[in-house]
Amino acid sequence: MNRYITIILIGLSILIFSFDSSQTRLSEDEKYIQKADSVLALMTLGEKIGQLNLPAGGDITTGQATSTDLGQNIKDGKTGGLFNLKGVEKIREAQRIAVEESRLGIPLIFGMDVIHGYETLFPIPLGVSATWDMDLIEKTARMAAKEASADGINWTFSPMTDISRDPRWGRVSEGNGEDPYLGAKIAEAMVKGYQGDDLSDIHTILACVKHFALYGAPEAGRDYHTVDMSRNRMYNEYFPPYKAAVEAGVGTVMTAFNDVDGLPASGNRWLMTEMLRNQWGFDGFVVTDYTAINEMIDHGLGDLQNVSALALKAGVDMDMVGEGFLTTLEKSLGEGKITEEQIDSACRRILVAKFKLGLFEDPYRYCDTERATTEIFTADNRRFAREVAAQSFVLLKNENQVLPLQKNGTIALIGPLADNRENMAGTWSVAGRFDESVSLKDGIENALGDQAKILHARGANIVNDADLEARVSIFGKPTLRDERSAEEMIQEAVEIASQADVIVAALGEAAEMSGEASSLSDIEFPESQRDLLKALKETGKPIVLVLFTGRPRAMTWENENLDAILNVWFAGSEAGDAIADVLFGDVNPSGKLTMTFPQNTGQIPIYYNHKNTGRPLAEGAWFEKFRSNYLDVPNEPLYPFGYGLSYTTFNYGGIKVSNEQIKGDQKLTASIELSNTGKFDGAEVVQLYIRDVVASITRPMRELKGFQKVNLKAGETKTISFEIFIEDLKFYNYDIDYLWEPGEFEIMIGGNASEVKVTSITWN
Structure with missing residues (x-):
C-alpha cells in the first residue's frame, strides 16, 4: 500500500472515531484504546513488533540519520522510540524519518534518564528526599519535565522507588531511602510533578516507576545480584512505593534486573501481570531496563528466543536495547510459543501512550526550538535549584555552635572536592552542564567577596588507590587526581590550615562512587581523607566537614573528632552557592536523613523499622550475653532515620x-x-x-x-x-x-x- 494513502487512512480512521457520537459514552482511556486499535488494524506483524523495540539514540545526528542503521530501522517501522538522544534538532530529525518516511508514519516516543533535573540539576534523589517536603519534591519533577520537554524529551525513566536498607548498594543515591511510607509519598509527588493532570500538555512528560521489583535489596549490596525475600516482606516493606506510583497514574513501569522468587523480573508473570495489572490495575506499558531480556540468558533461562518469548508472555511490552523482541518474536509466533494477541496487547499499550502524549495529533509538539532556547537552564530555574539544595542538607553535628560561620577572618578550604565543578552534579545527571556547576570554592567566594580571606589546598586524593579512582571516573566526571605524594599534600594542607581561623574540609565521595554499578564492600570514610583529617585535627583549629556523599557512610571517628559535619549529598548545578548559604547562616539547615547511618559496615543492613527478637537487648544497654547484640559495637546506629540538627533547638x-x-x-x-x-x-x-x-x-x-x-x-x-x-x-x-x-x-x-x-x- 502506498505510504501516503496509509497515513491518510490512519488519519481518517482516527477522525471518524473522534466524530462518532456513540463514543461519548466511553471513558477517556477507552477512547485512547479504540484510537490505538484503529492504527493497529493497519499494521503488519513486523510493524507491530517494531513498536516494541527501544534502542538507544546516540548515533542519530541532524541530517545524517537516514544513512545510519538506526535511521533505516526507523524508516522500516522497526523502532517504537529512542532514549538518551539529546537535543531538539536531533530528535526532530529522528521524528521526521518516523512520520514522513516510514510506511505508516507512526511517531516515536523519546525517553531520557531525567533523574534529578534535566540541565538544571537538583540534588540527587536521596538528597531531595531529605527535604521531607512533598510540594517541593513535586515542583522539582515539574521543572525537570518542563526543561526536558522543551528539548524534545517526552518520557523519563524516573522515579526510582526501590526501598533499600544497604548503603553498600550504590543506587541508594537514586532512591528515597529505607522507609516504605515516605517512599510512597515521594513516588506520588514525583509522578504528579512529571505528568501533571494532562499528558498532552507539552510541559509534561511520561513518568516511569522503577525498578519493578525489589531491586534495592540485592544480596551483599552488590548491584544486579540475587534478591530473596518473603512475600510478607515484599507486600509490607518493599511494594508500597511502586503501588503508590501506580495509584498516582504513572504511565510506564520499568522491570528490575534481579530475580524474584527464582524468576528474573523481566520474565516474571506473577510480577508483571498478576500483581501489577490484575491486583493493582496498572494500564500503562512495561519497558525493560537496559538489555534486561538478554540478561535472562545469563540467569540460566535459555537462549534469546526463549527469554524474549518469556518476557512477552510475562507482560513486558517494550524491549530496551536488546532487540530480542525485534529479532525473535516473529519466529516464536510461527512456532506457537507466543500469540499475536500478546503482540497486539503490547503494541496497543505503546500506541495508547503516544496518543495520550498527543504525538499522533502533532508529532513535532515537543520539537519547538524556541522553547529549547528559553526554558532550559534559566536563571529562575537555577535559583529554585539553589533553594532545593539548601533545604536538602542535613546537619549531623555542630559542637559548640561552630556553624554558622562568620563572614570574616581567614578560612582554610581544604579537600579534593573543594574546587571540582564536575562532581557537584552527582550520579545520573546525563543532561547536565557539569562545567557550569558552582563549586564549593566558587560558592564561598561568591558569599564572602572581600569580607574574609580564603586559603585553599587539595590535601588528599579521593582515595589512595589510583586504579580505584580511575574506575570511579568512568562516566567522565574527573576526580582531578593529584600525582603528588599523600605526605606532600597533607603537609601543604596543614601549613594552610595553621594560618586560618577555621577549616572547611570538602571531603567524601566523588560523584560516581555511588550510583549504578558503584557498589562498595566497605563504606568506611576513605583512608586518604581520614589521614588528612587526623593531621588537620593536630592544628587545634575547628574543623567543619562538608560531606559529599551518595550513600550513608560509616564515620564514627569523624563524629567523635570533628566540630561540625554538614552532609550536602551531591547538590546539583547550584551546589556551591547553596552550601555557602547554609555555612554562613543565610539558610538554617532543616534536612532529615531518610536512610540510617551505621557505625560500621558490619552493622549493615541497619534500618529503623526493624522487628524485635525473642531475646532483645534492654533499651540503653550495649552488651548482654545471650541477647541480640554485637561484641564489638552497640546495636544503635551512628545517625538514626529522620535525624538532622538545626542552628536552633x-x-x-x-x-x-x-x-x-x-x-x-x-x-x-x-x-x-x-x-x-x-x-x-x-x-x-x-x-x-x-x-x-x-x-x-x-x-x-x-x-x-x-x-x-x-x-x-x-x-x-x-x-x-x-x-x-x-x-x-x-x-x-x-x-x-x-x-x-x-x-x-x-x-x-x-x-x-x-x-x-x-x-x-x-x-x-
Whole structure:
C-alpha cells in the first residue's frame, strides 16, 4: 500500500472515531484504546513488533540519520522510540524519518534518564528526599519535565522507588531511602510533578516507576545480584512505593534486573501481570531496563528466543536495547510459543501512550526550538535549584555552635572536592552542564567577596588507590587526581590550615562512587581523607566537614573528632552557592536523613523499622550475653532515620490523644506542642510513628505513619496534630490479607526515629 494513502487512512480512521457520537459514552482511556486499535488494524506483524523495540539514540545526528542503521530501522517501522538522544534538532530529525518516511508514519516516543533535573540539576534523589517536603519534591519533577520537554524529551525513566536498607548498594543515591511510607509519598509527588493532570500538555512528560521489583535489596549490596525475600516482606516493606506510583497514574513501569522468587523480573508473570495489572490495575506499558531480556540468558533461562518469548508472555511490552523482541518474536509466533494477541496487547499499550502524549495529533509538539532556547537552564530555574539544595542538607553535628560561620577572618578550604565543578552534579545527571556547576570554592567566594580571606589546598586524593579512582571516573566526571605524594599534600594542607581561623574540609565521595554499578564492600570514610583529617585535627583549629556523599557512610571517628559535619549529598548545578548559604547562616539547615547511618559496615543492613527478637537487648544497654547484640559495637546506629540538627533547638512536649480507647472507624487525633527554644528561626520535620504491640505476625518496632514540616520563629510554640485512621494500622498478614487487628498501639512523635515521645492507646 502506498505510504501516503496509509497515513491518510490512519488519519481518517482516527477522525471518524473522534466524530462518532456513540463514543461519548466511553471513558477517556477507552477512547485512547479504540484510537490505538484503529492504527493497529493497519499494521503488519513486523510493524507491530517494531513498536516494541527501544534502542538507544546516540548515533542519530541532524541530517545524517537516514544513512545510519538506526535511521533505516526507523524508516522500516522497526523502532517504537529512542532514549538518551539529546537535543531538539536531533530528535526532530529522528521524528521526521518516523512520520514522513516510514510506511505508516507512526511517531516515536523519546525517553531520557531525567533523574534529578534535566540541565538544571537538583540534588540527587536521596538528597531531595531529605527535604521531607512533598510540594517541593513535586515542583522539582515539574521543572525537570518542563526543561526536558522543551528539548524534545517526552518520557523519563524516573522515579526510582526501590526501598533499600544497604548503603553498600550504590543506587541508594537514586532512591528515597529505607522507609516504605515516605517512599510512597515521594513516588506520588514525583509522578504528579512529571505528568501533571494532562499528558498532552507539552510541559509534561511520561513518568516511569522503577525498578519493578525489589531491586534495592540485592544480596551483599552488590548491584544486579540475587534478591530473596518473603512475600510478607515484599507486600509490607518493599511494594508500597511502586503501588503508590501506580495509584498516582504513572504511565510506564520499568522491570528490575534481579530475580524474584527464582524468576528474573523481566520474565516474571506473577510480577508483571498478576500483581501489577490484575491486583493493582496498572494500564500503562512495561519497558525493560537496559538489555534486561538478554540478561535472562545469563540467569540460566535459555537462549534469546526463549527469554524474549518469556518476557512477552510475562507482560513486558517494550524491549530496551536488546532487540530480542525485534529479532525473535516473529519466529516464536510461527512456532506457537507466543500469540499475536500478546503482540497486539503490547503494541496497543505503546500506541495508547503516544496518543495520550498527543504525538499522533502533532508529532513535532515537543520539537519547538524556541522553547529549547528559553526554558532550559534559566536563571529562575537555577535559583529554585539553589533553594532545593539548601533545604536538602542535613546537619549531623555542630559542637559548640561552630556553624554558622562568620563572614570574616581567614578560612582554610581544604579537600579534593573543594574546587571540582564536575562532581557537584552527582550520579545520573546525563543532561547536565557539569562545567557550569558552582563549586564549593566558587560558592564561598561568591558569599564572602572581600569580607574574609580564603586559603585553599587539595590535601588528599579521593582515595589512595589510583586504579580505584580511575574506575570511579568512568562516566567522565574527573576526580582531578593529584600525582603528588599523600605526605606532600597533607603537609601543604596543614601549613594552610595553621594560618586560618577555621577549616572547611570538602571531603567524601566523588560523584560516581555511588550510583549504578558503584557498589562498595566497605563504606568506611576513605583512608586518604581520614589521614588528612587526623593531621588537620593536630592544628587545634575547628574543623567543619562538608560531606559529599551518595550513600550513608560509616564515620564514627569523624563524629567523635570533628566540630561540625554538614552532609550536602551531591547538590546539583547550584551546589556551591547553596552550601555557602547554609555555612554562613543565610539558610538554617532543616534536612532529615531518610536512610540510617551505621557505625560500621558490619552493622549493615541497619534500618529503623526493624522487628524485635525473642531475646532483645534492654533499651540503653550495649552488651548482654545471650541477647541480640554485637561484641564489638552497640546495636544503635551512628545517625538514626529522620535525624538532622538545626542552628536552633526544638523542644517536644508530651503527646495528647483525643481518646485512649478507640473503636472501629473512629478517628484518633494525636497532638504535641513543639517549641523553638533557640535564637534562629527554623523548620522541624515532626514525625509520627506507630507500633502495633500485639499482632498475629511479628511487626516492626515502629513505623512512620505521618510527618509535617513546621516553620517556627525563634521563641514560637505551635501545637502539631496528626489524624490517625484504621487505614494507618493495616498490614499484610501471614496469608497476605490486608487488614488491621484490634489491640494496643503505641503512638510516638519526635524529631527522629530514635528520639520520640510515647503514649499508648487501645483500638478495638
